[in-house]
Amino acid sequence: MAELPGLIKGLGVTLRTMLRPAVTVQYPHEKETPPTRSRGVIALKEENCTVCMLCARSCPDWCIYIEGHKDKAPPRREGGKPRTIQLLDRFDIDYGLCMYCGICVEVCPFDALFWSPEYEYSEVSIAELLHDKERLGDWMKTVPEPLALEAGAEVKKGAKN
Amino acid sequence: MAADAAAGEEAAAGGTPEAESPAAQATATTEAPAPVDERRQPWLEALQAELGEALVGHEIAGGDVWVRVDSRAWRRAVVACRDRLGCDYFCFLSGLDWKADVDLAAEKVWDPEAQPSAPAAGANGGYRTGVAGGDTRFQVFARLFSTSAKVGITLKADLDEEDPRVESIVSLYRGAEWHEREAWEMLGFTFDGHPGLRHIYLPGEFEGHPLRKDFPLLSRDVKPWPGLVDVEAMPGEPEGGGDAEGADAEGAGAEGGEG
Amino acid sequence: MAVVTEFQKAAYVAGQAADARVNVEIEAEGMTLNIGPQHPATHGTLRIVVRLDGEQVVWAEPVCGYMHRGYEKLTEVRTYPQVTTLVNRIDWLGSFANEVPFILAAEKLMDVEAPPRAQWIRTALFELGRLANITLFLGDMGVQLGALTPVFYAFRDREHVLNLIEAATGGRFHPNYDRIGGLKEDLPKGWVTEVKSAMSRIRTFCDEMEDLLVGNEIFETRTRGIGLVPAAVGLEYGLSGANIRASGVDWDIRRDEDSPLAWKHCDWKVWTHPDGDCFARYWVRLQEVREATKIVEQLLDGLPSGPIQAKVPRIIKVPAGEAWVHTDNPLGEMGYYVVSKGGLGPFRTKIRTPSFSNISILPWLLRGVYVPDVITILASLYFILGDIDR
């Protein structure tokens, strides 16, 4: 069987595509939902943070700034000794520097940092990309539940997301 | 990879006792000798026959072969690889600076078990050199590959610290031109016979050789490390008491109490 | 002593002149044309100084470095886990494939091996990275030759691959999913079925490209016999991957080397083409995409269950030693020569990127061709700027 010339076949491809609906999404009006695991923005659960500085140290870009102070807290049990705790004064992430690698979220031993797939936080001024701990805390609302794993995955006991 | 082969890689080459660092020696004695690599051993023997005295160090480990030659025999070694071993593919050429990086202390790369002391001076002027050994600060190394035998080889040569200079291999492998330019620019090696050593990545007026260990990385110097402990002590407690591990341990204790 | 040819001298002088930023001069003997640094054909900031006689190139000299980020130096001040996020950015289209050889080199030095499930997933994502990278090439080649439409199809169908990479790793372009001894986390539920449908889409895309471009007579006249690379010359310049397979060299690191990754468990074919011209390079990549979809499907069909992380210390210190690990990345042979002194980070990392060697052949290859062919050849060699400049 003689093949159609390539010039004609090409025209067929474009014509077929034209008659199919477009695949694009009109962004500000409709939005695609990013996958649950998307690394959009880092959320901070302040009460879990113990100012251990692990995230700030393992950040490859040095974009996490933490300050804290020590304080006395009432004992956990009746008649116990008062505990020394560390309280967070400042927790800033500079998204102008952040590479979105997720190492900070991973190293956090106390589940204080989470990824949220939220992505709409562009700013007019680069300075406003520095999110302070209140703003990072607000992102907690958008943190999704971790996904179930694919068949065959090892189920870890007490694993964090 | 076979486990013992990879472990054997840590051991320094048997032919170069002067290159063995104390640590490497220690592991070498405890491990069994790696099995002979049938594909690479003949290569090594061919090069030994070809180069004789000029082959000053070698190593076969972990499915790879390293050969260290005298820098005056650099070009000769490459010719031997090309013509005798059939290395038709030029992979890369670059350089190593073995100067111990005292500057990169615990502050830059966080190391909870950091030893703040500078590395001890070894047998060869403080340079702890790697596989196949080395006597000087600089080494040029290149990797060649034979697409018919599917075997590659890493060639190394020690270069003088004051005037790192070696013959160019551009006339043997045309692809080496850019790699030699890069090594010239990044490490300051001179390649005799190169058609035009000039900057390839950096602007023409750039001074210094960025990949040398004594070239400062400014981005890590102009800004203080945010990982420095910044937890204010409680009144009455000595300043700076809470270091990294302290905070870590305390936090862990608090968490354990909750659970 | 090395023989310095007239051409090399001319190229040297040309480069010097280019550095002096000679931009507009129209002379009797010819004309110097700056293609780049900002130019649609260089998809990035590569500059090519060409000397023209009419429309014919007398010599050409690529000038790179406009995007040099010094990754080799930067790895020296980072820990091993921090390096993966950095090397993601070398070839940003197939970025997952960048982190694999680095992690393998570190694992080789540490003498740990990731469990089979992790290797399988790594390989599948590696091939997805290849799809994300090369499908764009298949469309982009059309744009460089004047056909606007194919690249939109490439973006359209590549999107499904990127969505899959993002769903599994959390990063569209910079996955940072490999860990020493395994992976960050296991695949999300339902991922495997989604991959299957995406793979059939990619195959449909390949068929469309075959109709739209490969079979097109104009495309053939533009690419056949243009930019001929003989195998010996290509190897000497260090061309690798699809570029050298298009010159008839049957060499694929995935098949020929004993790697812990899972290619050896799949049934696939390494395609070569005897011609060595732009058409051959396009054709080989087109077949490679088809093979990659098959590899991914086979891997996911036979995905072993079990853990995805080997036991490694929490603080990773890599024992002293040197390791060279290379893989057949979308752009060609990518390798890391990692030198460790037993610290938290590499002492020195030599990153061998394919594009750097691939375009070093340009001065040789561009002599005597016409200006439009310069673009064809550039497009067919397929480079990513981040991969040249590192």
Place this chain on the structure above:
Amino acid sequence: MTAALHLAYWQTTTIKVLVVMGVIPLGALVLAYVFLLKMMSHMQSRLGPMEAGPHGVLQLLADAGKFLQKEDVFPERADRAVFALAPVVVLMSAFLLYVVIPAGPRLTVSNLDTGVFFALAVSSLSVLGVLMAGWSSANKYSLIGALRAAGQLIAYELPLVLGVVGVVIQAGTMSLQGIVQAQAHGALLGFKTLGEPYILPQALGFVLFIVGAQAELTQTPFDMPLAETELVAGYMVEYTGFRFLFFFMAEFGTAFAFAAIGATLFLGGWYVPGVHGTAADVLGPFVLGAKIMLVSFFIFWFRFTYPRFREDQLQAVAWKYLIPLALVNILVTGLLKVVV
């Protein structure tokens, strides 16, 4: 129109000028919107502009507004007078094309006896503007683009003209109005009612005309002079603002005009079977418009599907294939005319 209303010469001239002035931007807008913005987008699985007006119909007006606000930039070493004049010359050639296109039995600006000749002659004027633009920009890309354009336009003028000669022979007139009438009164295989659109007897001529027009319009696969991936935009690389707008309008205005000439020569122009007299004057423009869109569809369909030829290859296509084919076409048409 002139006969019916008995207007003075200056009045009719003013009306004609205004109509042409209105038709060109309108035609360019319609073509650019329908084909460049929408058809191309859909061929590429996307929607194109959707924000300005329903389905983005006002997008081009917004773009024009943007261009008009832009600074009028002259390159430092440009020949300012020539640089400023070039887009006007190109646009003028597009305007002049409309003079001879009939939109109805009496709707024509000027029914020249040498209409075809005139149209093809003035369409070549744009080469002059392109050369002026390329040379005066003092930019190498522009210069290469302009020289390529000059070579290409001259090479493809020939197949275009020779392709049309067959129609002229068959119709026995060079007046476009006359050619439409000849098609209207022609008999295709004895069926008088449908007329005889010359696309059927002159199919080869039509193909030659479309290819030639494609090249004259410097559209893919013959867009080597623009070649945005190598010459960035060829001769118009230095133009911004309203001067670029001129080029843009000329590009689509000329495409509209060429489609109109094609529709007139090969598809029967304003003629639709069964409509005569005043009704044809009313319906004519719409019929012509529909046929223009049909021809344009093909022109743009090729443009969005094909890669481009290299300069030497497209010269080879013109001289080695198209011109001999055109000559054969003329020979056969002439023989048949004499014999039949």
